[in-house]
Amino acid sequence: MIQVRTVYGPVPMKTAWDWPVLLSYNDVSTYAIVKGGRLPTDPELRLFYDRFESGYEGGANWGFRNWHPIPYVCFSVHRIRYIFTKHPLDLRQAGSGMGAVVIMAGFGSGRPQYLIVMTVLSRLNSTLGTLKLNRQSYC
């Protein structure tokens, strides 16, 4: 029987089924090739991360939110992603005035300052005009 290692001790494969697998480069590369693909290059991955919010619902698993891996999740289509390409927005305004929920602010050094707000479209209709956002539905 195969289990997956965690800081809590091994957990059943079923529990860890949807977690990202931790592998050596060679083995994940072999996997990708067998599946008919390859691993992305650094610029390709950068493009993906710049274009989409790639994380977990409720924010990335950083800052010891969890001591174990967690699955990626997909945001359902009625949720809309807004990216503020600059950051003049007052977080308190975003949080209260528009019914938006700020889930993550990305501060990668040297990257554009993104403020990513998840919300439900219907609650934002009245304020869309003032925000001028780059609106994209996600997968």
Added chain:
Amino acid sequence: MLLQCGCAGTIPPPDFTPPNWVSLSRIWDAAPKPHCLTVTLGPATVSLGHDDFEADDSDPVKSLQVDGHEFGWDNESPQRFAHVDKFNIEWRPVTNGQFYDFYISGGQEKVKFPASWVKCQGKTCVCLKFLLGAVLKS
């Protein structure tokens, strides 16, 4: 995030209890899956890094000009651009489950047993010392 204690003597902090895997699994299983496996991106030009020269730090004038300046690690400077051709990329990283299916259906001849997994015999997991001493048996 994913560690194992292969050495003796590591003691977990007091009151450090494992999460409730059963209820977590229930939440994860209920999460929506992507409708499609991949997304097509490119062709595009990607900017990498930024201009934050180390030498400017000791310049009496430039070191004080911080408006609009991007700070970063020395190995991220200067900014450069890379061309990316059109490509399809999966939305998700490879999961334990996907790799497990691959591994047990012929993959084990092509890849090594992942270091992040452990083989168990019966109810006993071998070759591992546990941070919390508790083994979750399936």
